[in-house]
Amino acid sequence: MARYHVTVVSGDPSRTAAEVAVDAGAEVIRKMSVADGVAALATDEQxxxxxxxxxxxxxxADLAEGRAERLAEVGEGDRYAEALRRLAGR
Known part of the structure; x- marks a missing residue:
């Protein structure tokens, strides 16, 4: 199931965009302010x-797009382990 970073603007003047987004099940990103709306994470259904x-x-943005490539950039294991072993004389 795809998830997207979206901006939501309420079409109902009596309700905030955050209220509308939460009612639809979207996850509101509270740290991001957007003019006249709210940033959220939402699926196609939402x-x-x-x-x-x-x-x-x-x-x-589609949050899954490019995910495999980004994960491949992350190293495996402790890149400092060998240097620490040498320093410790092992």
Whole structure:
């Protein structure tokens, strides 16, 4: 299931974008401020629910896209282990 970084803007003036996003099950990113809306993480189904509720949703990035490549950049094991063994005289 794909998850996206999105911006949600409420279509209902009586409800905040955060309220609309949470009601649809999206995860609001509270540390990110967005003009007139809220940053969130949402699946395709949640995006559909948000648009059905009258919210405007802008997709920014598919979080799974490029995931394998980014994980391949992460080293395995302790890159300092050999140097520490030499320093310890082992």
């Amino acid at each position: 995006i559909d629910a948000l648009t059905a509720a009258g919210a405007t949703v802008q997709r920014h």
